[in-house]
Amino acid sequence: MIPIRNVYYMLCYAWENILKQEDESLLDREAFDNIYHLLSSILIQEVTKLIKSGFARGYIDQKESLPIVRGKIDLNNTLKEQALIRKQVICDYDEFSDNIIMNRIIKSTMEILLICPRVNKKYRTTFKMLLRNFTNIDSIDLNSIHWSRIAYNRNNKKYRLIINICQLINTGLIVKEEKGSSRFRAFIKDRAMAKLYEKFILNFYKYELKDIKTSSPLINWQLDETPRDNLLPVMKTDIELEGKDKKLIIDTKYYANALSKSNFSKTKTLNYLATYTKYLPMLKMQNMKER
Known part of the structure; x- marks a missing residue:
């Protein structure tokens, strides 16, 4: 298992350094014995700041039976529910x-x-103390959240770190059971950890290799005619490092047990090679067209 201190540094890079260096004092103040305590500590710190600065606000759609007109009248439901009888x-x-x-x-x-x-x-x-400030805010089913659709702007950018933590907790640590109960994993799920690891490596190169162009681009299919059904799989490299006359493609792999022999089996190795034999010719043709 990855040491908790290392997870913190991974988060710093994966979340594009919105965990600032001065926050490293967290690691000095407390010895975190599990991932929950690390994430809880960061969450508490950031929510406390949020409460002091004030919650972001926005327009919420409401539907209500009222004695006066407000907004638009929902005529169908007004008639269906016989609201006019109640003079509403x-x-x-x-x-x-x-x-x-x-x-x-x-x-x-x-x-x-x-x-x-x-x-x-x-x-x-x-x-419990922090939740006292959320009395006017409703709870939400966290399984219904489309995390990728959450948009940030100048007014709510202070939420980015907090929402990242919430997403990692809810998608990487908590497993919802069929009966509605929750199971809490000891460590982040492999799939969530793999995504985090990939972002960590990508952003590490971005920040540390200033003279190298670092990206994770899509590779276009080089076809004479695009199929109508558009069911072609997406080709996307994990990491590309591009210098003056060289380009390096990196494929990141995260394994909970990195040194297990099964990770280096002949079948897996052949699968990786097969992927690159598809990527490289397409990438070469794409680069030639761009030039």
Whole structure:
């Protein structure tokens, strides 16, 4: 298992250094004995800052039966529910509120950490105190979140680190059971860890190799005619390093047991080679066209 301190440094790079160097004091103040305590500590620190600076707000769609018109009248539902008998109409309107999805994600993540047996009493007590500031914010089903659709701008960029932590906790550590209960893994799932590891390597090169162009581009299929069904698989390199006269393609692989013999089997090696025999000719043709 990766040491907790190393996970912290991976997060610094993977999340594009929004975990700043001065925050390394976290590692000096506390000896984190599991991944939950590391992420809880960062989450508490950032949510405390958020509360002090104020929650972001946005317009929320509301539907309500009202004695006066507000926004637009929902005529169909007004007639269907016989609201006119009660001298009311059902209206659709926008309300400027702090009950936006990002605040709801934060609240629900802290709520689920409250029942996590791997989080000690000190952190749970702090979460309870922080949740007092979320009384006007609703909880949300974290399984319904489309994380990639969360958009950041100048007004809500302070949420990026907090939402990254919430996403890692909910997609990498917590497993929802069929009966609605949650199972808490001892460490981050391999699939989530593999994505984190890939982003870490990519951004490490971006920040540390200033004279080298670092990217993770899509490779276009070099076909005379594009199929109508558009079912071709996406070809995308993990990492490309491009210098003056050389280009290096890196394929990242994360294994929970890195030195296991099964990771270096003949079948896996052949699969990797087969992938590159598809990528390289396409990439060469694409580069020639760009020139």
